[in-house]
Amino acid sequence: MRTTIRGVLAALALLPALALGAPAASAAPPSPTATASGTAAPATKAGTSFLTAVNLSPGQDADVAVSTGDYLYWAFGASEGQTPTVNLSVNLAPAGDRHGPQTWTVEVFDGLRRRQSCTAGTQNATGDQSATSLTLSCTLREVRTWAEPWSGDPLPGTYYVRLSVTDAPQPDLGLAATAHLHVAAKGNADNAQPEGGTLKAPLVPPVGGGASTAKAAAPVAEKEHWYTGWFSGWNSRWYWTIGGGFLAALAGVLGYHLTRHPRGRRPGHYGAVPPQGSHQHGSYAERP
Template sequence: MRTRLTTATLRLTAGALLALGLLPALAPAASAAPPASPSGKSQAPATTAGTSFLTATTLAAGQEAEVAASTGDYLYWAFPASEGQTDTVQVTVTLPPSMDRHAPQTWTVELFDGLRRRQSCTAGPQSATAAANAPSLAVGCTLRQIRSWAEPWSGDPLPGTYYIRLTTSDVDQQDLGLAAQVKLHITSKGGPNDAQPEGGELKAPLVPPVNAGSAAPGASAAPTATATDGGPAATRAAAPVAQKTHWYSDLFSGWNTRWFWTLGGGALAALAGVAGYTLTRHPHGRRPTQHHGPQH
């Protein structure tokens, strides 16, 4: 009876303390909800890859991919990229056993934007060649910073979907179809706050303004001369240098130039025609006159 009363009393006391908010620490730890893990770390790696742009496997931010592939296949993935980010794609290929291979293999990774334009890489070996006895190889590509705008004629990376294509660019014919393991990892740094055009800000105009009549900094002052009437010194501009002329200068200047070249060109063309006709015409010789003997 005392045990029942004691248990009931403890329950009432605990209920009153919880209602007053004085007993949060006495709640069982197991009843608390588990903390949410970051979305990029909690997702399982993707185990598939597409064979074209239309069937590319979409990867979430921070999600990896581990795919069993065949040597010679085209593998495609897609991932989102936002403004200000700089994304890096790293691929590790575990090659088939060396006893099954006959020659070195070359693997290449390429990145394309949403318009399927091939994007250049700022870092990372896009292509790598593994010897016939090498167990694996690694390729990678670091995109340029995603820009918020671009000129219509430029190929700057813009926010949106980007495609990854992994291919075997050079492989022996006998090694096609051998099993390989591909592990893909995407890392991103930066964000909207880092969305700055490449090259930073322009601190000064490219062409400084030029004020007519003012001397450039550091230039020597113009020579001064004293006025003849005893007044203060006056600055005089240098007189322009007179251009030397000849008797034939007017013949090749102004509107005369057009007539000169027109008439001269016509005369030369006529002479060339006459000379060509003289050199190429066939000589017209006279036929020798046939003399017939007297007819009897």
């Protein structure tokens, strides 16, 4: 029993010496998602749909081995005032394995799966059979803090990048290729212009390189006549009403005299009216 206790005490006494003589422990290995510069390491995967899209952190790129013909999806976030730009480079399969030209396309969608238009960049790139790589890009509009319900303006939130092959020979589908994705954004919240904000620069540059423009000429007064006041002002409607009534009455009287038949006369083609006097009554008296 005493021997055991002595052994334990001897071992405890040697612990400080071992700690001083032992080499320093190596630091923990860096995280696989971080580089020496502190930025996130490139992603090595891509999703095959909107639901499985690989999320990219700010400043993180993607280097992915792809199969020709597959749909590839990535997701990134954008805030108000930013103008995102998506850059893609595709290293095609060896020329000896391909059978014709290939066309690759990049598209960007917002969180509601609405396809966003590109203001700059090459969305569709075609490479012939001897081409080794293709370059695609898409610059979105500035992300806004508000939008009309009927518009498709880009709003803050998640955006999806889709890379696909739109045209390729059938035997080339499935060939191995690689894709590199980089998302850049310029601007920030201070650059956003809310509704009713002021312009940072004039839409139309000033005429004459900043020289003051000539003063506007004074309007030319209209020439007046003696009858000008009759047809202007509050009393003009009375003149028109009285004049119109008089002309209407005159037209009615003239129309009546022109269309009625003269009294006591009949048109000549009917002949004269036979007399109706005492001769007719006498003839009845002479009869037996």
